[in-house]
Amino acid sequence: AQKVTQAQTEISVVEKEDVTLDCVYETRDTTYYLFWYKQPPSGELVFLIRRNSFDEQNEISGRYSWNFQKSTSSFNFTITASQVVDSAVYFCALSEGSSGGSYIPTFGRGTSLIVHP
Amino acid sequence: DAGVIQSPRHEVTEMGQEVTLRCKPISGHNSLFWYRQTMMRGLELLIYFNNNVPIDDSGMPEDRFSAKMPNASFSTLKIQPSEPRDSAVYFCASSLGGEIYEQYFGPGTRLTVT
Numbered sequence: 001a002q003k004v005t006q007a008q009t010e011i012s013v014v015e016k017e018d019v020t021l022d023c024v025y026e027t028r029d030t031t032y033y034l035f036w037y038k039q040p041p042s043g044e045l046v047f048l049i050r051r052n053s054f055d056e057q058n059e060i061s062g063r064y065s066w067n068f069q070k071s072t073s074s075f076n077f078t079i080t081a082s083q084v085v086d087s088a089v090y091f092c093a094l095s096e097g098s099s100g101g102s103y104i105p106t107f108g109r110g111t112s113l114i115v116h117p
Numbered sequence: 118d119a120g121v122i123q124s125p126r127h128e129v130t131e132m133g134q135e136v137t138l139r140c141k142p143i144s145g146h147n148s149l150f151w152y153r154q155t156m157m158r159g160l161e162l163l164i165y166f167n168n169n170v171p172i173d174d175s176g177m178p179e180d181r182f183s184a185k186m187p188n189a190s191f192s193t194l195k196i197q198p199s200e201p202r203d204s205a206v207y208f209c210a211s212s213l214g215g216e217i218y219e220q221y222f223g224p225g226t227r228l229t230v231t
Contacts, residue, residue, distance in 0.1 A: 033217045037222075042224075043206065044222055044223070044224045044225065045222040047219040047220065047221065050219050091160065095217050103216040104216065105150070105162055106162070107159065107162075108159075
């Protein structure tokens with residue numbers, strides 16, 4: 001079973017539109033960590049945000065905001081007033097505990113966001 | 118400050134040849150991760166190290182793959198012998214504090230095995 005599901009394979013919007021990227025995760029752990037990364041056309045993944053399972057406070061950073069809801073196991077990402085430079089593949093990731101005591105990071109399949117001028 | 122450095126950036130080799138990918142993590146980071154990215158399988162964790170010690174290698178596809186981290190500033194991922202299905206982009210990432218913290222990725226090595 002997929003531990004991190006990003007159901008939207010590709011989203012296409014016009015500049016200045018708001019867009020929300022969905023992320024649904026699956027874990028039995030009470031302690032876990034969620035992340036979002038951006039992979040622009042250049043290819044290098046860039047860290048955006050980290051959340052632990054005990055902090056459900058939503059976060060806003062400029063045009064970016066994140067909505068973490070444990071009740072629905074979701075950690076959605078919204079870009080307000082999108083810009084062409086936001087065009088990239090966005091990955092949601094989960095680090096959960098393993099039987100060996102360490103945490104294993106798992107990435108979703110990514111959502112490709114295309115922002116048209 | 119320098120980010121994660123990977124070399125080579127591109128590698129083209131023939132099936133059966135040995136391939137060695139190199140990574141230099143960010144200075145001071147104590148965790149290092151190797152990933153493989155393909156269209157079919159997405160981004161897969163192959164192996165990661167904490168303080169130069171391999172912690173989880175369950176993602177390593179088979180015995181043809183091996184990884185080492187002889188010191189805190191260098192790691193290698195070796196494929197021997199290489200096969201066409203190994204063609205992918207291989208990323209190295211490092212983290213300060215382990216797998217529960219954000220990772221900083223290198224630019225990747227695009228491997229093509231013909």
